Amino acid sequence: MQFKSIIGQEKIKTRLLTSIRENRVAHSQLFLGAEGSGSLALAIAFGQFINCPNRSETDSCGICPSCVKFQKLAHPDLYFYFPTTTTDSVKKDPKSSLLMNEWRTYLEENNAYATQSEWYNFLKVGNKQGYIRKDDANELIGKIAFKSFEAKYKIVIFWMAERMNEAASNKLLKTLEEPPAKTLIFLIAERYELLLTTVRSRAQIVNIHPLKDKEIATELIRQKQMGENQAAQLAMLAKGNWNQAINLLENSEEIQSNFIQLRQWFRYCFRPKDYVELNKFNGELARLGREKQKRFLQYGLEIIHSSIMLNQGHENTLKKAGEELDFSIKLAPFFNAANQLEIYKLFNEAIYHIERNAHPGIMFSDLSFKLIDLLAAGKKQIVK
Ligand SMILES: [Zn+2]
Numbered sequence: 001m002q003f004k005s006i007i008g009q010e011k012i013k014t015r016l017l018t019s020i021r022e023n024r025v026a027h028s029q030l031f032l033g034a035e036g037s038g039s040l041a042l043a044i045a046f047g048q049f050i051n052c053p054n055r056s057e058t059d060s061c062g063i064c065p066s067c068v069k070f071q072k073l074a075h076p077d078l079y080f081y082f083p084t085t086t087t088d089s090v091k092k093d094p095k096s097s098l099l100m101n102e103w104r105t106y107l108e109e110n111n112a113y114a115t116q117s118e119w120y121n122f123l124k125v126g127n128k129q130g131y132i133r134k135d136d137a138n139e140l141i142g143k144i145a146f147k148s149f150e151a152k153y154k155i156v157i158f159w160m161a162e163r164m165n166e167a168a169s170n171k172l173l174k175t176l177e178e179p180p181a182k183t184l185i186f187l188i189a190e191r192y193e194l195l196l197t198t199v200r201s202r203a204q205i206v207n208i209h210p211l212k213d214k215e216i217a218t219e220l221i222r223q224k225q226m227g228e229n230q231a232a233q234l235a236m237l238a239k240g241n242w243n244q245a246i247n248l249l250e251n252s253e254e255i256q257s258n259f260i261q262l263r264q265w266f267r268y269c270f271r272p273k274d275y276v277e278l279n280k281f282n283g284e285l286a287r288l289g290r291e292k293q294k295r296f297l298q299y300g301l302e303i304i305h306s307s308i309m310l311n312q313g314h315e316n317t318l319k320k321a322g323e324e325l326d327f328s329i330k331l332a333p334f335f336n337a338a339n340q341l342e343i344y345k346l347f348n349e350a351i352y353h354i355e356r357n358a359h360p361g362i363m364f365s366d367l368s369f370k371l372i373d374l375l376a377a378g379k380k381q382i383v384k
Pocket residue numbers: 052053054055060061062063064065066067068
Protein backbone atom coordinates (compact mmCIF):
# COMPACT_ATOMS: atom_id res chain seq x y z
CA MET A 1 0.00 0.00 0.00
CA GLN A 2 1.45 3.33 -1.07
CA PHE A 3 0.54 6.73 0.38
CA LYS A 4 -0.75 7.77 -3.04
CA SER A 5 -3.53 5.16 -2.89
CA ILE A 6 -4.87 6.57 0.37
CA ILE A 7 -7.84 8.88 0.13
CA GLY A 8 -7.20 12.43 1.35
CA GLN A 9 -5.44 12.77 4.73
CA GLU A 10 -2.66 14.94 3.29
CA LYS A 11 -1.86 16.53 6.66
CA ILE A 12 -1.33 13.20 8.37
CA LYS A 13 0.79 11.91 5.50
CA THR A 14 2.99 14.98 5.77
CA ARG A 15 3.23 14.60 9.52
CA LEU A 16 4.29 10.96 9.24
CA LEU A 17 6.83 11.77 6.54
CA THR A 18 8.25 14.62 8.61
CA SER A 19 8.64 12.35 11.63
CA ILE A 20 10.86 10.09 9.54
CA ARG A 21 12.86 12.91 8.02
CA GLU A 22 13.50 14.33 11.46
CA ASN A 23 14.25 10.91 12.84
CA ARG A 24 11.69 11.02 15.63
CA VAL A 25 9.33 8.18 14.88
CA ALA A 26 7.66 7.08 18.12
CA HIS A 27 7.98 3.35 18.73
CA SER A 28 4.34 2.94 19.78
CA GLN A 29 1.74 5.01 17.99
CA LEU A 30 -2.01 5.07 18.32
CA PHE A 31 -3.78 5.89 15.05
CA LEU A 32 -7.08 7.18 16.29
CA GLY A 33 -9.72 7.75 13.64
CA ALA A 34 -13.40 7.05 13.02
CA GLU A 35 -14.56 4.23 10.76
CA GLY A 36 -13.86 4.86 7.09
CA SER A 37 -11.14 7.46 7.67
CA GLY A 38 -8.36 5.15 6.48
CA SER A 39 -6.29 4.69 9.66
CA LEU A 40 -5.37 1.09 8.94
CA ALA A 41 -4.42 1.85 5.34
CA LEU A 42 -2.24 4.74 6.57
CA ALA A 43 -0.45 2.53 9.07
CA ILE A 44 0.29 -0.08 6.41
CA ALA A 45 1.51 2.55 3.95
CA PHE A 46 3.71 4.06 6.66
CA GLY A 47 5.25 0.67 7.42
CA GLN A 48 5.87 0.05 3.73
CA PHE A 49 7.47 3.49 3.34
CA ILE A 50 9.77 2.99 6.31
CA ASN A 51 11.04 -0.29 4.90
CA CYS A 52 11.32 0.66 1.24
CA PRO A 53 14.99 1.02 0.18
CA ASN A 54 14.02 3.01 -2.94
CA ARG A 55 11.53 5.41 -1.48
CA SER A 56 11.15 8.97 -2.71
CA GLU A 57 10.63 11.98 -0.47
CA THR A 58 6.92 11.30 -0.33
CA ASP A 59 6.19 7.66 -1.08
CA SER A 60 7.47 4.11 -1.20
CA CYS A 61 8.50 2.81 -4.63
CA GLY A 62 5.81 0.13 -4.86
CA ILE A 63 7.98 -2.24 -6.88
CA CYS A 64 10.96 -3.34 -4.78
CA PRO A 65 10.77 -6.78 -3.12
CA SER A 66 9.93 -5.21 0.24
CA CYS A 67 7.08 -3.13 -1.22
CA VAL A 68 5.71 -6.09 -3.17
CA LYS A 69 5.55 -8.18 0.00
CA PHE A 70 3.94 -5.33 1.90
CA GLN A 71 1.37 -4.93 -0.82
CA LYS A 72 0.48 -8.59 -0.56
CA LEU A 73 0.33 -8.06 3.22
CA ALA A 74 2.72 -10.95 3.41
CA HIS A 75 6.04 -9.41 4.45
CA PRO A 76 7.67 -11.65 7.06
CA ASP A 77 8.30 -8.61 9.27
CA LEU A 78 4.75 -7.29 9.09
CA TYR A 79 2.54 -8.57 11.90
CA PHE A 80 -1.19 -8.13 12.20
CA TYR A 81 -3.34 -8.62 15.25
CA PHE A 82 -7.09 -8.09 15.01
CA PRO A 83 -10.31 -9.19 16.72
CA THR A 84 -11.06 -12.86 16.19
CA THR A 85 -13.76 -15.23 17.28
CA THR A 86 -14.63 -18.85 16.59
CA THR A 87 -15.62 -19.48 12.97
CA ASP A 88 -16.54 -22.44 10.79
CA SER A 89 -12.87 -23.20 10.29
CA VAL A 90 -11.52 -22.18 13.72
CA LYS A 91 -13.71 -24.04 16.16
CA LYS A 92 -11.80 -23.18 19.32
CA ASP A 93 -9.04 -20.95 20.70
CA PRO A 94 -9.24 -18.33 17.96
CA LYS A 95 -6.27 -16.03 17.37
CA SER A 96 -5.12 -13.77 14.59
CA SER A 97 -2.53 -16.11 13.09
CA LEU A 98 -5.23 -18.75 12.50
CA LEU A 99 -7.29 -16.34 10.41
CA MET A 100 -4.46 -14.64 8.52
CA ASN A 101 -5.54 -15.86 5.07
CA GLU A 102 -9.07 -14.59 5.63
CA TRP A 103 -7.67 -11.30 6.90
CA ARG A 104 -5.50 -10.78 3.79
CA THR A 105 -8.34 -11.63 1.45
CA TYR A 106 -10.65 -9.30 3.31
CA LEU A 107 -8.19 -6.38 3.18
CA GLU A 108 -7.47 -6.96 -0.49
CA GLU A 109 -11.19 -6.61 -1.20
CA ASN A 110 -11.46 -3.19 0.41
CA ASN A 111 -7.96 -1.82 0.00
CA ALA A 112 -7.47 -1.94 3.79
CA TYR A 113 -10.52 0.22 4.48
CA ALA A 114 -11.74 -2.29 7.02
CA THR A 115 -14.68 -2.04 9.39
CA GLN A 116 -15.52 -4.29 12.27
CA SER A 117 -19.01 -5.25 11.11
CA GLU A 118 -17.80 -6.00 7.58
CA TRP A 119 -14.98 -8.12 8.98
CA TYR A 120 -17.42 -10.18 11.04
CA ASN A 121 -19.69 -10.49 8.02
CA PHE A 122 -16.73 -11.65 5.98
CA LEU A 123 -16.00 -14.32 8.59
CA LYS A 124 -19.72 -15.22 8.58
CA VAL A 125 -19.88 -15.10 12.37
CA GLY A 126 -23.15 -13.15 12.64
CA ASN A 127 -23.31 -11.00 15.73
CA LYS A 128 -20.43 -12.60 17.55
CA GLN A 129 -17.90 -10.05 18.78
CA GLY A 130 -14.20 -10.60 18.41
CA TYR A 131 -11.28 -9.91 20.72
CA ILE A 132 -7.56 -9.50 20.51
CA ARG A 133 -6.54 -12.16 22.97
CA LYS A 134 -3.83 -13.35 25.28
CA ASP A 135 -2.77 -15.98 22.72
CA ASP A 136 -2.16 -13.15 20.26
CA ALA A 137 -0.04 -11.31 22.81
CA ASN A 138 2.01 -14.40 23.64
CA GLU A 139 2.61 -15.14 20.00
CA LEU A 140 3.73 -11.59 19.26
CA ILE A 141 6.13 -11.49 22.17
CA GLY A 142 7.67 -14.75 20.94
CA LYS A 143 8.02 -13.47 17.38
CA ILE A 144 9.50 -10.03 17.95
CA ALA A 145 12.11 -11.32 20.35
CA PHE A 146 14.17 -12.29 17.28
CA LYS A 147 15.89 -10.08 14.73
CA SER A 148 13.85 -9.05 11.76
CA PHE A 149 14.02 -11.35 8.75
CA GLU A 150 14.75 -8.81 6.08
CA ALA A 151 13.22 -5.45 6.98
CA LYS A 152 14.80 -2.43 8.58
CA TYR A 153 11.92 -2.31 11.02
CA LYS A 154 9.44 -4.90 12.16
CA ILE A 155 5.98 -3.43 11.84
CA VAL A 156 3.33 -4.62 14.27
CA ILE A 157 -0.24 -3.50 13.61
CA PHE A 158 -3.08 -3.95 16.06
CA TRP A 159 -6.35 -3.24 14.33
CA MET A 160 -9.29 -2.28 16.56
CA ALA A 161 -7.11 -2.00 19.65
CA GLU A 162 -10.24 -1.28 21.70
CA ARG A 163 -11.08 -4.97 21.26
CA MET A 164 -7.92 -5.99 23.10
CA ASN A 165 -9.01 -7.78 26.25
CA GLU A 166 -7.42 -7.26 29.61
CA ALA A 167 -5.44 -10.47 29.60
CA ALA A 168 -3.83 -9.50 26.31
CA SER A 169 -3.09 -5.94 27.35
CA ASN A 170 -1.52 -7.08 30.62
CA LYS A 171 0.78 -9.32 28.65
CA LEU A 172 1.70 -6.47 26.31
CA LEU A 173 2.34 -3.68 28.81
CA LYS A 174 6.08 -3.89 28.61
CA THR A 175 6.16 -4.43 24.85
CA LEU A 176 3.99 -1.37 24.22
CA GLU A 177 6.00 0.70 26.65
CA GLU A 178 9.29 -0.25 25.12
CA PRO A 179 9.18 -2.36 21.98
CA PRO A 180 12.31 -4.37 21.16
CA ALA A 181 14.91 -2.64 18.97
CA LYS A 182 13.90 -1.94 15.37
CA THR A 183 10.25 -2.61 16.08
CA LEU A 184 7.37 -0.18 15.55
CA ILE A 185 3.94 -0.80 16.98
CA PHE A 186 0.91 0.85 15.42
CA LEU A 187 -2.34 0.57 17.30
CA ILE A 188 -5.41 1.38 15.25
CA ALA A 189 -8.53 2.40 17.13
CA GLU A 190 -11.80 4.19 16.50
CA ARG A 191 -12.91 5.06 20.00
CA TYR A 192 -10.50 6.37 22.60
CA GLU A 193 -12.92 5.92 25.50
CA LEU A 194 -13.10 2.17 24.89
CA LEU A 195 -9.35 1.65 25.05
CA LEU A 196 -7.92 0.18 28.20
CA THR A 197 -6.09 2.92 30.10
CA THR A 198 -2.98 0.81 30.15
CA VAL A 199 -2.97 0.81 26.34
CA ARG A 200 -3.81 4.50 25.93
CA SER A 201 -1.01 5.76 28.07
CA ARG A 202 1.69 3.84 26.25
CA ALA A 203 1.36 5.12 22.74
CA GLN A 204 1.76 8.46 21.01
CA ILE A 205 -1.57 9.54 19.57
CA VAL A 206 -1.96 10.32 15.88
CA ASN A 207 -5.40 11.87 15.39
CA ILE A 208 -6.94 11.00 12.06
CA HIS A 209 -9.87 13.12 11.01
CA PRO A 210 -12.91 11.93 9.07
CA LEU A 211 -12.54 12.52 5.33
CA LYS A 212 -13.76 15.76 3.82
CA ASP A 213 -16.85 15.53 1.60
CA LYS A 214 -14.76 16.79 -1.28
CA GLU A 215 -12.17 14.02 -0.82
CA ILE A 216 -14.87 11.35 -0.86
CA ALA A 217 -16.56 12.87 -3.89
CA THR A 218 -13.30 13.07 -5.85
CA GLU A 219 -12.57 9.44 -5.08
CA LEU A 220 -16.08 8.33 -6.11
CA ILE A 221 -15.64 10.09 -9.43
CA ARG A 222 -12.21 8.52 -9.94
CA GLN A 223 -12.97 4.97 -8.79
CA LYS A 224 -16.64 4.58 -9.65
CA GLN A 225 -16.94 6.94 -12.61
CA MET A 226 -19.77 8.78 -10.88
CA GLY A 227 -21.12 12.09 -12.12
CA GLU A 228 -20.04 15.18 -10.17
CA ASN A 229 -23.42 16.02 -8.67
CA GLN A 230 -24.26 12.48 -7.75
CA ALA A 231 -20.84 12.03 -6.14
CA ALA A 232 -21.20 15.24 -4.14
CA GLN A 233 -24.61 14.19 -2.90
CA LEU A 234 -23.47 10.77 -1.85
CA ALA A 235 -20.33 12.16 -0.19
CA MET A 236 -22.51 14.43 1.93
CA LEU A 237 -24.52 11.46 3.18
CA ALA A 238 -21.38 9.46 3.93
CA LYS A 239 -20.30 11.84 6.72
CA GLY A 240 -16.58 11.47 6.19
CA ASN A 241 -16.72 7.67 6.12
CA TRP A 242 -15.43 6.02 2.94
CA ASN A 243 -16.99 2.65 3.79
CA GLN A 244 -20.32 4.33 4.31
CA ALA A 245 -20.03 5.98 0.88
CA ILE A 246 -19.43 2.59 -0.73
CA ASN A 247 -22.34 1.03 1.16
CA LEU A 248 -24.68 3.79 0.08
CA LEU A 249 -23.56 3.40 -3.50
CA GLU A 250 -24.05 -0.35 -3.49
CA ASN A 251 -27.45 0.02 -1.85
CA SER A 252 -28.66 2.54 -4.35
CA GLU A 253 -27.43 0.36 -7.22
CA GLU A 254 -29.26 -2.60 -5.76
CA ILE A 255 -32.49 -0.67 -5.23
CA GLN A 256 -32.32 0.46 -8.84
CA SER A 257 -31.82 -3.07 -10.11
CA ASN A 258 -34.57 -4.40 -7.81
CA PHE A 259 -36.90 -1.77 -9.20
CA ILE A 260 -36.17 -2.62 -12.82
CA GLN A 261 -36.52 -6.35 -12.23
CA LEU A 262 -39.71 -6.04 -10.24
CA ARG A 263 -41.31 -3.86 -12.90
CA GLN A 264 -40.32 -6.36 -15.58
CA TRP A 265 -41.62 -9.28 -13.55
CA PHE A 266 -45.00 -7.67 -12.97
CA ARG A 267 -45.26 -6.87 -16.69
CA TYR A 268 -44.73 -10.53 -17.57
CA CYS A 269 -47.21 -11.63 -14.94
CA PHE A 270 -49.87 -9.14 -15.98
CA ARG A 271 -49.91 -10.28 -19.58
CA PRO A 272 -48.68 -13.82 -19.49
CA LYS A 273 -48.72 -14.43 -23.24
CA ASP A 274 -45.13 -15.32 -23.40
CA TYR A 275 -44.08 -17.99 -20.96
CA VAL A 276 -40.70 -18.39 -22.63
CA GLU A 277 -39.73 -14.86 -21.63
CA LEU A 278 -41.12 -15.35 -18.14
CA ASN A 279 -39.18 -18.57 -17.71
CA LYS A 280 -35.99 -16.90 -18.82
CA PHE A 281 -36.65 -14.14 -16.35
CA ASN A 282 -37.28 -16.61 -13.53
CA GLY A 283 -33.94 -18.17 -14.37
CA GLU A 284 -32.30 -14.76 -13.91
CA LEU A 285 -33.90 -14.35 -10.49
CA ALA A 286 -32.86 -17.87 -9.55
CA ARG A 287 -29.22 -16.98 -10.19
CA LEU A 288 -29.16 -13.91 -7.94
CA GLY A 289 -27.95 -15.61 -4.77
CA ARG A 290 -30.09 -16.13 -1.71
CA GLU A 291 -29.44 -12.88 0.14
CA LYS A 292 -30.18 -10.84 -2.97
CA GLN A 293 -33.30 -12.87 -3.70
CA LYS A 294 -34.54 -12.15 -0.20
CA ARG A 295 -33.88 -8.44 -0.55
CA PHE A 296 -35.56 -8.46 -3.96
CA LEU A 297 -38.72 -10.01 -2.52
CA GLN A 298 -38.62 -7.66 0.46
CA TYR A 299 -38.39 -4.82 -1.99
CA GLY A 300 -41.43 -6.27 -3.81
CA LEU A 301 -43.31 -6.26 -0.51
CA GLU A 302 -42.37 -2.60 0.03
CA ILE A 303 -43.78 -1.60 -3.35
CA ILE A 304 -46.97 -3.62 -2.81
CA HIS A 305 -47.26 -2.03 0.62
CA SER A 306 -46.95 1.47 -0.89
CA SER A 307 -49.67 0.65 -3.42
CA ILE A 308 -52.01 -0.52 -0.70
CA MET A 309 -51.27 2.58 1.39
CA LEU A 310 -52.13 4.67 -1.67
CA ASN A 311 -55.43 2.81 -2.00
CA GLN A 312 -56.22 3.69 1.57
CA GLY A 313 -55.37 7.36 1.05
CA HIS A 314 -52.21 7.32 3.17
CA GLU A 315 -50.10 9.03 0.55
CA ASN A 316 -48.24 11.23 2.98
CA THR A 317 -46.81 8.30 4.94
CA LEU A 318 -45.13 6.85 1.84
CA LYS A 319 -41.36 6.63 1.67
CA LYS A 320 -41.29 6.24 -2.09
CA ALA A 321 -40.74 8.99 -4.64
CA GLY A 322 -39.98 9.43 -8.33
CA GLU A 323 -40.34 6.37 -10.55
CA GLU A 324 -40.95 4.10 -7.56
CA LEU A 325 -43.93 6.23 -6.58
CA ASP A 326 -45.24 6.30 -10.16
CA PHE A 327 -44.99 2.55 -10.31
CA SER A 328 -46.82 2.16 -6.97
CA ILE A 329 -49.59 4.45 -8.24
CA LYS A 330 -50.00 2.39 -11.41
CA LEU A 331 -50.13 -0.86 -9.48
CA ALA A 332 -52.41 0.36 -6.72
CA PRO A 333 -55.81 -0.49 -8.28
CA PHE A 334 -54.73 -4.09 -8.86
CA PHE A 335 -54.18 -4.79 -5.20
CA ASN A 336 -57.58 -5.06 -3.60
CA ALA A 337 -59.81 -7.24 -1.45
CA ALA A 338 -59.56 -10.01 -4.03
CA ASN A 339 -55.85 -10.58 -3.62
CA GLN A 340 -53.92 -8.34 -1.24
CA LEU A 341 -53.74 -10.70 1.72
CA GLU A 342 -52.77 -13.59 -0.52
CA ILE A 343 -50.03 -11.61 -2.21
CA TYR A 344 -48.49 -10.63 1.11
CA LYS A 345 -48.61 -14.24 2.18
CA LEU A 346 -47.08 -15.40 -1.08
CA PHE A 347 -44.06 -13.09 -0.84
CA ASN A 348 -43.49 -13.79 2.83
CA GLU A 349 -43.65 -17.53 2.26
CA ALA A 350 -41.18 -17.23 -0.60
CA ILE A 351 -38.72 -15.41 1.70
CA TYR A 352 -39.24 -18.12 4.29
CA HIS A 353 -38.48 -20.84 1.71
CA ILE A 354 -35.34 -19.10 0.50
CA GLU A 355 -34.06 -19.00 4.05
CA ARG A 356 -34.64 -22.73 4.19
CA ASN A 357 -32.75 -23.43 0.98
CA ALA A 358 -35.66 -24.05 -1.37
CA HIS A 359 -34.63 -24.73 -4.97
CA PRO A 360 -34.66 -21.17 -6.37
CA GLY A 361 -35.62 -22.13 -9.95
CA ILE A 362 -38.69 -24.07 -8.87
CA MET A 363 -39.58 -21.50 -6.26
CA PHE A 364 -39.56 -18.53 -8.64
CA SER A 365 -41.56 -20.27 -11.35
CA ASP A 366 -44.11 -21.43 -8.76
CA LEU A 367 -44.22 -17.89 -7.38
CA SER A 368 -44.72 -16.41 -10.86
CA PHE A 369 -47.67 -18.67 -11.67
CA LYS A 370 -49.36 -17.86 -8.38
CA LEU A 371 -48.72 -14.18 -8.97
CA ILE A 372 -50.31 -14.39 -12.44
CA ASP A 373 -53.50 -15.81 -10.87
CA LEU A 374 -53.57 -13.29 -8.06
CA LEU A 375 -53.04 -10.32 -10.37
CA ALA A 376 -55.80 -11.66 -12.63
CA ALA A 377 -58.12 -11.86 -9.63
CA GLY A 378 -57.29 -8.26 -8.77
CA LYS A 379 -57.95 -7.14 -12.33
CA LYS A 380 -61.33 -8.87 -12.36
CA GLN A 381 -62.31 -7.08 -9.17
CA ILE A 382 -61.75 -3.69 -10.88
CA VAL A 383 -63.76 -4.68 -13.92
CA LYS A 384 -66.73 -5.53 -11.68
ZN1 LIG B 1 9.90 -0.10 -2.35
